[in-house]
Amino acid sequence: MFLDWLGSRFRKKGRDIFYALGFTYQVFKETALFVKRRQVAFRVLIMQIFFTGFEAITIVSLLALALGTIIIIQGYSSLTNLLGQKFFYLMLIRLITVELGPVLTAFIIIARSGTAIATEIGHMVVSHEIEAYISVGINPISYLVVPRFLGVSISLIILTLYFSFFGLFASFASTQFFVTIPFTEYFQGLLSVLSLQAIISSLLKSVIFGFIISIVASYHGFKVSHAPTEIPKVAINAVVHSFALCIVADLVLVLLFSPILSV
Amino acid sequence: MRFAMKHADKIVGLFVLVAILGLVGVIIFLGANQHWFTRNIPFYTVFRSAKGLVRGMPVTFKGFEIGRVRSFELDENNSVVVEFYIYDTYYPKVTAQSIIELASNPLGSSIIFYPGKEHTEPLKEHSLIPAIDSSVGKDIVRLKLAAIPAESEDQISAIMKNVDDITSQLDALVKNNANELDTIIKSLSRSTFALAQAMEGKGSGPISQTLVGLSGIVKNLNTLTTDMNGLIPKLLDPTGQEVYPAIKKILDNIQTLSEQLRQFSEFLNGTQPQIAGILAQIPDILNKGRDVMEGIANNPLLSGGITKEREQPSTFKSFRDEAF
Amino acid sequence: MNMTTAIEARKIVSYSGDYKVLKEISLLVPERQFTVIVGPTGCGKSTLIKILAGILIPDSGELFVDGQDYHRLPEKRLLEIKKKNGFVFQDSALWQNKSIFENLSLPLRFHFPELSTSAISAKICESLEHINLMDSINLRPAQLSTGEQKMVSFMRALITEPTLLFLDEPTMLVDLAMRRRIVGILVREKRRETTVVTVTHDAEILNSLADYFILLRDGFLVREGPAEEIKTSADESVREILSDSISVVEALPSPSPPPPPVE
Numbered sequence: 001m002f003l004d005w006l007g008s009r010f011r012k013k014g015r016d017i018f019y020a021l022g023f024t025y026q027v028f029k030e031t032a033l034f035v036k037r038r039q040v041a042f043r044v045l046i047m048q049i050f051f052t053g054f055e056a057i058t059i060v061s062l063l064a065l066a067l068g069t070i071i072i073i074q075g076y077s078s079l080t081n082l083l084g085q086k087f088f089y090l091m092l093i094r095l096i097t098v099e100l101g102p103v104l105t106a107f108i109i110i111a112r113s114g115t116a117i118a119t120e121i122g123h124m125v126v127s128h129e130i131e132a133y134i135s136v137g138i139n140p141i142s143y144l145v146v147p148r149f150l151g152v153s154i155s156l157i158i159l160t161l162y163f164s165f166f167g168l169f170a171s172f173a174s175t176q177f178f179v180t181i182p183f184t185e186y187f188q189g190l191l192s193v194l195s196l197q198a199i200i201s202s203l204l205k206s207v208i209f210g211f212i213i214s215i216v217a218s219y220h221g222f223k224v225s226h227a228p229t230e231i232p233k234v235a236i237n238a239v240v241h242s243f244a245l246c247i248v249a250d251l252v253l254v255l256l257f258s259p260i261l262s263v
Numbered sequence: 264m265r266f267a268m269k270h271a272d273k274i275v276g277l278f279v280l281v282a283i284l285g286l287v288g289v290i291i292f293l294g295a296n297q298h299w300f301t302r303n304i305p306f307y308t309v310f311r312s313a314k315g316l317v318r319g320m321p322v323t324f325k326g327f328e329i330g331r332v333r334s335f336e337l338d339e340n341n342s343v344v345v346e347f348y349i350y351d352t353y354y355p356k357v358t359a360q361s362i363i364e365l366a367s368n369p370l371g372s373s374i375i376f377y378p379g380k381e382h383t384e385p386l387k388e389h390s391l392i393p394a395i396d397s398s399v400g401k402d403i404v405r406l407k408l409a410a411i412p413a414e415s416e417d418q419i420s421a422i423m424k425n426v427d428d429i430t431s432q433l434d435a436l437v438k439n440n441a442n443e444l445d446t447i448i449k450s451l452s453r454s455t456f457a458l459a460q461a462m463e464g465k466g467s468g469p470i471s472q473t474l475v476g477l478s479g480i481v482k483n484l485n486t487l488t489t490d491m492n493g494l495i496p497k498l499l500d501p502t503g504q505e506v507y508p509a510i511k512k513i514l515d516n517i518q519t520l521s522e523q524l525r526q527f528s529e530f531l532n533g534t535q536p537q538i539a540g541i542l543a544q545i546p547d548i549l550n551k552g553r554d555v556m557e558g559i560a561n562n563p564l565l566s567g568g569i570t571k572e573r574e575q576p577s578t579f580k581s582f583r584d585e586a587f
Numbered sequence: 588m589n590m591t592t593a594i595e596a597r598k599i600v601s602y603s604g605d606y607k608v609l610k611e612i613s614l615l616v617p618e619r620q621f622t623v624i625v626g627p628t629g630c631g632k633s634t635l636i637k638i639l640a641g642i643l644i645p646d647s648g649e650l651f652v653d654g655q656d657y658h659r660l661p662e663k664r665l666l667e668i669k670k671k672n673g674f675v676f677q678d679s680a681l682w683q684n685k686s687i688f689e690n691l692s693l694p695l696r697f698h699f700p701e702l703s704t705s706a707i708s709a710k711i712c713e714s715l716e717h718i719n720l721m722d723s724i725n726l727r728p729a730q731l732s733t734g735e736q737k738m739v740s741f742m743r744a745l746i747t748e749p750t751l752l753f754l755d756e757p758t759m760l761v762d763l764a765m766r767r768r769i770v771g772i773l774v775r776e777k778r779r780e781t782t783v784v785t786v787t788h789d790a791e792i793l794n795s796l797a798d799y800f801i802l803l804r805d806g807f808l809v810r811e812g813p814a815e816e817i818k819t820s821a822d823e824s825v826r827e828i829l830s831d832s833i834s835v836v837e838a839l840p841s842p843s844p845p846p847p848p849v850e
Contacts, residue, residue, distance in 0.1 A: 050271040054278045120684075128680035134642045135676075135744075135753075136694045137669025154279070161282040191289075191296040199290070 023141075023219050027149055030142035034150070041147045048151025052113040053158050059108055064096070064163040067104070068170025071095055076178050089189040096167035097194075097202050103250055105159045106209035109152060110242045114217040117148055118238035121221025122231040130222075145218045152217075153210030160206040201257045208253070209246050216242045303348035304385075305333065308363050308392050310343040315365060315372030322347055322363070324376040329353035332374065347374070357392070358383045360408040364395040377409040451542060459528075481517060592654075593618040593751060593782045594639055599648035601634050608634050610806040611648070619780040621773075621796050623787055625832045626803035632786040633677065633755055635803065639784060640674050640753040641665075670698045673744030677755040677786075679736040681728035687715070687739055688724045694747050714742040718768065734761040741772060752776060754785035758792070770796075790833045802828050 034041070071092065121144065124130050133140045172186045220234040220241070267274060294300055310316070313335055322330040330349035338344050349357055360379030365372060377395070386392070393399040403409050594616035601609040608631045616622050616639065624632045637643040638650065641657055650657040652668055660668070681690050691711045695702060702710075715721045718738040720731075728736050737760060744752065757773070758766045770791060776783055777796055787793065800817040802809040802825060810817060810825050817825060 046272055046275050049275045049279070050267075054274055057278070123683075127683065128676050128678060129682050131637065131642045132674070132676060132680040132682065132743075135640060135669075135672065135674035136697060137666050137672070138693070138697055158279055158282040161286055165282075165285055187292075188296075191293055194289075194293055196290070196293065199286075199293075 020219055023222070024215055026141050027145050027215055027218075030139065030146045031149060034142060034146050041143045044143065044147035045151050048147050049155050049158075051116070052109060052152050053155030056108055056112055056155070056159060057162060059112075060105055060159045060163055061166045063104055063108065064101070064166035065170040067100060068096060068167040069174040072171050072174040072178075076175065085189060086193060090193045092168060092171050093190060093194055093198055096171070097164045098198050098205075099254075101160050101163040101167065102156075102202055102205035102209060103246070105156060105163050105206065106213065106246050107243070109156055109159070109210075110213055110239055110246070113152055113155075114213050114238050114242050115235045117152075117214065117217035118221040118235045119231050121218050122224035122234050123228070125222060125224045126226065126228050126231070140222075145214070148218055149211070149214040152214035153207050156206040156210035156213070157203055160202060164202065197257070201253065205250060205253055208249050212245045212249060213242045216245060298350050301351040303330070303350060304354050304357070304388050305346060305348045306357065306386070306388070306390060306392050307344060307346050308394050309397060310335075310345055310365050310394050311396065313337070313343040313345075315367035316343070316345065317372070320372070320374060322349065322374045322376055324353065324356060324378070327353075329356065329376060349376075354385050357385045359386065360403050361386070361392050362395050362400045362403050362409045362411075363392050377411045379403075380408055380410050447543075454542065477517070477521065481514065485514075591618040592616065593652070594784075595651040595654075596639060597649045597651070599635070599638055599645045599650070601631070601638060601643065601645050603634075608806055609638070609645070612803075612806075612808045613648075614801055614808055614811050616782070616784055616801075617799050618782050620782065620798040621777050622782075622784045622799040622801060623793055623797040624784065624801045624803060625787075625793070626809075626828060627831055630803045631806045632803055635801075636753055636755055636784060636786050640672060641669070642674065666698075670747060671750045672753070673747065673749035673751070674753040675737075675740050675744045675755060675757055677759060679728070679733070679740040681736055681739055681743070683728050686725050686727060687720070687731070690728065690739060691715070691743055691746055694743060698747055710746060714746055718742060734765045737761050738765060738768070741769065745772070745776075749781065751782045752784070754783065754787070756786055756788070758787065758789045788832055793829075793833055804828055 075091070076088075121130075124144070130140050130144075133143060168190060172183060175181060175186070217238040220238040223234055223237075224230045316332065316335050318332060318334060320332040321328040322332065330347055330353065333346040333348055335343055335345040356376070356378045358379040358381060360381065362377050364375045364377070366375055376392075393403070395401075395404060404411065592615050595614075596616075597613050599609050599612045600607065612635065624636060626632050634643060638645050641650065641652070644658060655664070657665075657668075681687075682693070685693070688708075688711060691714065692707050695707050695710065711724070712721065715724055718735075718741070720735060720738065723731055723735065723739075728739065731739065737757075741757070744754075754773075757769055761769065766789075773783070773792065773796055785792065797814045799811070799813055801811045802817070804824070809828060810820070810822065817829070820826070
């Protein structure tokens with residue numbers, strides 16, 4: 001009895017994962033065709049970047065400014081006394097640019113856009129709007145998912161960049177409470193420890209988080225079958241799964257990148 | 264919001280553009296900072312040992328980074344072939360008879376480049392720059408064909424660097440504890456001054472008093488001993504055979520001692536600053552000594568064997584008290 | 588009567604979860620005829636018409652459109668077919684996040700990228716004037732009444748001038764005036780010899796417009812054939828389905844039957 005239940009659960013999970021992988025494959029395939037087609041979906045992409053990226057800039061910059069300040073206030077004396085100037089800059093780059101920037105930005109985007117995408121697509125399924133797209137001949141993946149996929153990924157890269165800029169600027173500003181250093185010296189200090197690998201790792205993380213968030217959110221949105229009551233459930237699932245996958249992906253990337261990053 | 268929606272295209276364009284320009288700017292600065300855009304001219308050299316060699320290690324000339332180590336490997340003759348490159352801007356320095364040195368010291372290694380003295384055309388890419396300890400390198404050094412500073416620049420620079428680090432640390436320390444240090448140094452200088460005075464007999468401190476006392480005692484003893492048949496010697500030694508030589512010996516010793524003391528005080532006068540340093544260390548040493556004593560005292564085999572001394576106030580302290 | 592086949596379905600099986608909605612249905616849809624799918628509610632009519640239109644993919648069975656295996660067609664060929672298709676949904680299924688103008692312009696821009704913006708605008712204005720909704724051109728679908736949405740949905744299907752029109756309950760949820768206008772449109776389409784496939788309970792459509800009948804019950808095909816043949820059939824089950832499924836609309840607006848459990 002229990003074994004049956006367990007077996008059927010595993011079969012169902014397996015089928016879900018298989019379906020999700022197929023979905024992901026479709027998204028990537030349609031994305032590859034997106035540029036070639038120059039479709040009507042370009043406008044959707046712009047709007048997606050507008051909603052996901054531009055409208056989140058306030059909260060992202062607020063978070064970055066606060067975090068940059070907090071790191072300095074909590075850690076300035078111990079960072080500089082124990083480890084010296086070089087490690088002070090190294091810690092800033094590691095914390096703000098490489099680690100917290102992509103992760104916190106991803107969390108903001110999950111909360112803002114992950115839920116929005118899942119509920120919007122879920123609602124479209126319920127009101128047969130998806131079928132309407134198919135009836136016209138428009139592939140919902142290429143028209144609905146690909147712009148969201150690209151939009152969220154691009155937005156996340158851009159927002160991560162802004163997060164780094166704002167976070168490092170806030171660090172500079174709050175360092176002035178402790179010692180007065182000219183901006184050029186601070187900038188030079190950052191440049192001396194910044195490596196291309198750090199930048200690439202930061203951007204790669206944000207791209208992958210963008211992939212995860214958009215695919216997970218739209219996948220769950222499409223999982224709605226009939227009832228509007230399913231929509232809140234898929235929104236929750238989209239958020240939880242995005243969180244989990246982003247953190248796991250971050251861990252994997254950190255493990256992959258740590259040998260390269262070590263100075 | 265309606266406005267923003269209407270101009271979504273422009274806003275999104277600006278939003279993306281600013282970020283990308285920022286990124287490109289940072290990358291350009293980074294590249295300039297890390298010599299990405301300069302052409303790197305490869306050379307190689309042969310070292311006896313790879314000890315201290317690290318990939319990406321900078322090649323320096325007069326303290327400037329002029330290139331980096333690309334790779335190194337052991338060849339069939341068991342010598343270490345090191346591939347390195349020199350940045351484009353420093354390429355003209357790489358003239359004939361240039362040599363290269365791998366200087367290792369406990370603080371870390373560095374590769375130092377010495378250009379040939381003659382101003383020739385720069386060496387071709389991939390050519391050998393001999394190591395300073397190779398036979399060619401030794402010849403170059405002996406014939407003074409390369410511009411090597413009189414002293415081995417490295418050791419000095421290494422020490423200087425070391426000193427630099429220490430002073431910077433000291434600086435930080437001083438900054439944090441400036442007031443206390445200041446008072447300590449001031450009191451130290453006063454103390455040493457007082458000590459010097461005491462040694463010269465000008466002061467009124469314990470040492471000068473002791474010296475005065477000592478001379479009194481010597482006088483008394485003298486009078487005592489001249490009267491060999493007096494009461495006291497008889498009291499002490501009825502035969503007169505044992506005490507007199509002993510006392511004589513003591514007196515001789517005292518005389519040499521006082522002579523030494525005089526010399527010492529003169530020396531002290533000349534070396535006031537050093538004493539300050541030694542004095543500063545005294546409490547530590549005393550503490551360590553006390554620890555040792557404590558260890559001995561606690562040792563069951565020895566316990567009771569050594570009389571416990573009462574802790575004495577340090578001279579340092581008493582002098583300071585007096586000086587104030 | 589010319590009886591070339593527009594669509595041929597072979598052994599179509601469709602599931603909704605574990606429930607078998609369509610049970611091995613094979614049928615023909617004649618070209619340039621007005622075909623009606625009739626059956627009691629919940630018998631799988633909506634699923635069938637969506638499968639015939641290529642919106643839903645059957646779990647097994649084959650679909651031939653213009654003699655070609657529809658689900659194995661290359662994408663380009665598929666789009667050519669879609670370009671000539673129009674589908675009107677039971678619940679309109681307008682794209683809620685687009686204005687009425689955008690709802691109508693998307694199929695045009697998608698299938699006729701060569702059309703200029705002004706040509707598209709002209710076409711949209713013409714069709715909106717036809718249904719007296721010119722004032723609503725910049726409104727969102729949610730700002731329109733259900734009946735008006737249905738009319739826009741009709742216009743969205745017709746704006747690409749399809750030769751194959753699918754209608755799922757075209758006269759449902761509309762008032763009598765609008766119903767009359769819709770019937771007028773259908774009469775026009777019939778005159779143009781557009782191939783029409785419709786699910787309906789509307790007596791007027793069944794009596795005066797239908798050329799070909801497809802009778803369904805409980806997921807089985809009961810009978811298919813030309814209107815005269817079906818109407819005069821002595822078969823008990825045919826008579827039963829016809830009498831049960833036709834709603835009386837002369838006196839009252841067509842009552843909205845509860846939607847079938849599967850969509």
